[in-house]
Amino acid sequence: MVVVEDVGWIREVFASFQGEGTHVGRRTVFVRTAGCSLRCRFCDTLEALVRIPSADLERGSPPGAIETLQNPLGAARVAAAVAELDPAAAAWVSFTGGEPLEQVAFLAALAPRLQPRRIHLETAGVNAAEMEVARSFVDFVAFDLKLDSVAREGDRTADHRAFLAASRGLAREAKAVIGPATDLAELERLCALVGAEDRAIPIVLQPETPHDGGAPQLPRALLDAACAVASRHSADVRVIPQTHKFLRIP
Numbered sequence: 001m002v003v004v005e006d007v008g009w010i011r012e013v014f015a016s017f018q019g020e021g022t023h024v025g026r027r028t029v030f031v032r033t034a035g036c037s038l039r040c041r042f043c044d045t046l047e048a049l050v051r052i053p054s055a056d057l058e059r060g061s062p063p064g065a066i067e068t069l070q071n072p073l074g075a076a077r078v079a080a081a082v083a084e085l086d087p088a089a090a091a092w093v094s095f096t097g098g099e100p101l102e103q104v105a106f107l108a109a110l111a112p113r114l115q116p117r118r119i120h121l122e123t124a125g126v127n128a129a130e131m132e133v134a135r136s137f138v139d140f141v142a143f144d145l146k147l148d149s150v151a152r153e154g155d156r157t158a159d160h161r162a163f164l165a166a167s168r169g170l171a172r173e174a175k176a177v178i179g180p181a182t183d184l185a186e187l188e189r190l191c192a193l194v195g196a197e198d199r200a201i202p203i204v205l206q207p208e209t210p211h212d213g214g215a216p217q218l219p220r221a222l223l224d225a226a227c228a229v230a231s232r233h234s235a236d237v238r239v240i241p242q243t244h245k246f247l248r249i250p
Helices: 075-085 100-114 128-134 157-166 184-197 220-231 243-247
Strands: 010-017 027-033 054-058 066-070 092-096 119-123 140-144 171-178 203-207 237-239
Touching: 010 075, 010 243, 027 075, 027 100, 054 075, 075 100, 092 100, 100 119, 100 128, 128 157, 157 184, 171 184, 171 220, 184 220, 203 220, 220 237
Parallel strands: 010 054, 027 092, 092 119, 119 140, 140 171, 171 203, 203 237
Antiparallel strands: 010 027, 054 066
């Protein structure tokens, strides 16, 4: 039985285009939850790391208008915000964060209210028990491979192995943020987990974006080497930066 909870802590709800991964460019409404137990060095949503007192909801009209409401928000109110931004129910909805799986009971209450929109889950890939719950209502899972050499979050090999088992059978992709300090042996170890699970899972190598929003500055040799490593374990490897940063959109 899936446990549901009708209120959740939200950072923001807004419409944009998917900027990362294999779904890049898709029209998407983002539901960004507030709260995350990790503190990755490259995190670009620092304002979503803790449960903040208020949430910002983009309005459908006038363009760019924001309504600020007190947290926690009810599932019906969040669903109404999504519907206002996507009245034709044509966009994907991305559960992102923060770490959305840390509020999986709320997502279980929210997801049915968003139908027939498809659900894209963006997660650190370390919450296996919560993923078992979420598998009943998500359509696509984009999960991270946390390289300690880049994220500085310790060895997450066991967490990722359990998460892969919990998400088995779902459409999914693995993402690894790579930077100048990337340990290629560590990348090999984590990509091997993906390959052992299913070589058809795409692996996206995402060059770390500077905090000022400028273009990533990684040597071509590092990109080539990282791609070669990942390609030993996946039939679909792509290097994709955060495209929304270049477009100057959220």
